[in-house]
Amino acid sequence: MRTSWADLAANSAADNANNSVPPSKPAYVPPHLRNRPPLSAESHAPPPPAYSGPSSASASVAGAVSGRWSSPRNEYRTQPVSSGHTSGWGNNSGGWDRGRDREVNPFAEQDDSEPTFTEQENTGINFDAYEDIPVETTGENVPSPVNTFAEIDLGEALNENIRRCKYVRPTPVQRNAIPISLAGRDLMACAQTGSGKTAAFCFPIISGIMRGQPVQRQPRGVRTVFPLALVLSPTRELSMQIHEEARKFSYQTGVRVVVAYGGAPINQQLRDLERGVDILVATPGRLVDLLERARVSLQMIRYLALDEADRMLDMGFEPQIRKIVQQMDMPPPGVRQTMLFSATFPREIQRLASDFLSNYIFLAVGRVGSSTDLIDQRVEYVQESDKRSHLMDLLHAQRANGVQGKQALTLVFVETKKGADALEHWLCLNGFPATTIHGDRTQQEREFALKSFKSGNTPILVATDVAARGLDIPHVAHVVNFDLPNDIDDYVHRIGRTGRAGKKGLATAFFNDNNVNLARALADLMQEANQEVPAWILGYAARSSFCGGRNRRSGGGSRFGSRDFRREGSFSRGGSSDYHNAGNNGGGYGSCGGYAGGYGSSGVTSAWD
DNA sequence: AAAAAAG
Numbered sequence: 001m002r003t004s005w006a007d008l009a010a011n012s013a014a015d016n017a018n019n020s021v022p023p024s025k026p027a028y029v030p031p032h033l034r035n036r037p038p039l040s041a042e043s044h045a046p047p048p049p050a051y052s053g054p055s056s057a058s059a060s061v062a063g064a065v066s067g068r069w070s071s072p073r074n075e076y077r078t079q080p081v082s083s084g085h086t087s088g089w090g091n092n093s094g095g096w097d098r099g100r101d102r103e104v105n106p107f108a109e110q111d112d113s114e115p116t117f118t119e120q121e122n123t124g125i126n127f128d129a130y131e132d133i134p135v136e137t138t139g140e141n142v143p144s145p146v147n148t149f150a151e152i153d154l155g156e157a158l159n160e161n162i163r164r165c166k167y168v169r170p171t172p173v174q175r176n177a178i179p180i181s182l183a184g185r186d187l188m189a190c191a192q193t194g195s196g197k198t199a200a201f202c203f204p205i206i207s208g209i210m211r212g213q214p215v216q217r218q219p220r221g222v223r224t225v226f227p228l229a230l231v232l233s234p235t236r237e238l239s240m241q242i243h244e245e246a247r248k249f250s251y252q253t254g255v256r257v258v259v260a261y262g263g264a265p266i267n268q269q270l271r272d273l274e275r276g277v278d279i280l281v282a283t284p285g286r287l288v289d290l291l292e293r294a295r296v297s298l299q300m301i302r303y304l305a306l307d308e309a310d311r312m313l314d315m316g317f318e319p320q321i322r323k324i325v326q327q328m329d330m331p332p333p334g335v336r337q338t339m340l341f342s343a344t345f346p347r348e349i350q351r352l353a354s355d356f357l358s359n360y361i362f363l364a365v366g367r368v369g370s371s372t373d374l375i376d377q378r379v380e381y382v383q384e385s386d387k388r389s390h391l392m393d394l395l396h397a398q399r400a401n402g403v404q405g406k407q408a409l410t411l412v413f414v415e416t417k418k419g420a421d422a423l424e425h426w427l428c429l430n431g432f433p434a435t436t437i438h439g440d441r442t443q444q445e446r447e448f449a450l451k452s453f454k455s456g457n458t459p460i461l462v463a464t465d466v467a468a469r470g471l472d473i474p475h476v477a478h479v480v481n482f483d484l485p486n487d488i489d490d491y492v493h494r495i496g497r498t499g500r501a502g503k504k505g506l507a508t509a510f511f512n513d514n515n516v517n518l519a520r521a522l523a524d525l526m527q528e529a530n531q532e533v534p535a536w537i538l539g540y541a542a543r544s545s546f547c548g549g550r551n552r553r554s555g556g557g558s559r560f561g562s563r564d565f566r567r568e569g570s571f572s573r574g575g576s577s578d579y580h581n582a583g584n585n586g587g588g589y590g591s592c593g594g595y596a597g598g599y600g601s602s603g604v605t606s607a608w609d
Numbered sequence: 610a611a612a613a614a615a616g
Contacts, residue, residue: 263616266616286614
């Protein structure tokens with residue numbers, strides 16, 4: 001085997017101690033030797049001045065801030081102004097003392113959280129499955145990818161946590177995204193969830209905060225808190241998950257991570273915030289609430305990360321996101337650093353998203369080939385009335401094969417909340433322990449259901465799209481699309497709950513006449529993923545006029561390694577050679593491409609209406 | 610038309 005990361009890290013540390021680091025690599029400076037944040041041009045520090053905050057909020061806020069720092073907006077200055085900044089940053093006596101004294105070891109839970117699984121899983125990612133994945137980066141002066149964590153100067157404490165997480169080498173998205181964000185660049189990244197996306201945006205944020213953070217002490221009596229980083233996600237459970245991961249990454253770094261989401265008592269969240277917050281992970285609704293109560297100010301935000309960014313910017317969420325990002329007191333693009341992540345990035349959404357970004361780099365880590373092969377996709381024609389008995393057949397077969405129980409979870413997606421309850425009830429009646437998660441359940445019920453599923457207590461989970469995105473549930477062996485979604489991107493996210501971290505998975509879809517609109521996109525998708533496409537579905541595909549679902553918005557059918565919309569004439573008509581030349585990187589999703597070049601032509605535009 | 614997200 002190759003040299004482990006730990007060895008490399010140890011060597012690297014020794015090199016640093018001997019002062020023999022090659023000049024090309026910035027030397028790691030231990031905390032006690034640092035005396036000021038590296039605010040030089042190429043540093044990780046936020047870009048310089050230009051921004052004077054919104055006048056309305058800044059008066060009161062500046063007053064509050066000046067209690068903590070001698071000058072409220074020094075953070076955006078090129079030169080450190082106050083000597084107050086030089087004392088104690090990175091110093092263990094600074095920062096959130098009160099909180100850190102009681103910092104719970106997030107790695108302690110690891111071992112008892114899933115005691116039923118004997119298999120080692122947290123080392124998780126099967127890297128061989130990620131070799132030779134096509135990667136596309138576009139934008140100006142793209143920083144080079146790295147091959148090891150040791151090549152990146154993330155700092156001792158963070159490196160130690162990486163080791164604790166048993167991460168040996170960076171995943172493809174991490175290899176590319178981390179250098180980009182360490183260079184201070186904005187980023188739009190398409191990468192499969194479960195391929196290490198969370199770490200890809202957390203590491204640079206934590207590292208940047210450790211470097212740049214002056215002593216922050218919440219003055220007594222001031223209730224407004226000023227996080228330095230904001231991570232938004234579309235569901236509460238995903239926010240919880242990101243929070244848990246981020247806590248591991250930031251353990252003993254002095255960087256505090258707090259989560260805030262709806263459905264849970266706000267008081268505990270307020271107390272957590274008051275103890276200090278550097279990174280705030282939140283769902284949009286609760287955050288707006290906190291902003292309106294003036295318990296949180298975004299004025300000091302240096303890093304903004306949107307997970308499942310395409311969902312965050314779709315019709316349901318966009319107004320809230322715009323409010324948070326553009327209409328409160330958050331620094332504008334170019335002042336803050338913005339990172340958008342998702343497995344899918346429809347071009348319409350890319351266009352919207354570009355409002356939030358400044359001179360960004362587009363990164364696509366293709367899922368074509370090896371890693372998509374990990375999910376065995378099947379489509380079966382099942383009439384609406386036959387779905388239950390068909391599901392029953394599948395479950396019986398699984399049970400017979402021993403493919404059921406604690407190590408082989410089954411996730412069943414349905415279209416509606418009522419349908420979820422009904423199916424859960426019916427499964428339980430028929431001797432299959434099931435639970436359900438959807439938006440009509442209380443947050444307690446949702447969390448309990450997820451926990452019960454994860455533990456294998458209830459090895460079947462019936463879910464609406466609330467569980468479609470981002471959730472990392474080990475041991476999901478089978479995803480059943482009991483009801484297919486209308487949008488091919490949702491399908492991609494749903495089946496992505498299995499075959500995670502380089503493991504194999506199975507996805508079965510029940511298709512009938514109600515899903516004709518999805519036929520084309522589904523057939524194309526399966527074909528590109530080297531799946532066997534049933535002949536009958538091609539017949540449906542021929543009958544459906546367009547690419548199906550929202551696929552027409554996906555930029556020429558590049559679902560996975562989506563393409564940078566800036567490279568496609570936004571309103572190009574007719575044949576787009578640009579599109580066809582792109583096959584070398586994202587992986588040539590071309591079978592629906594006849595419509596891609598003609599995007600904006602009358603035929604496709606009318607499909608919008 | 611449905612789902613999610615504030616209470």
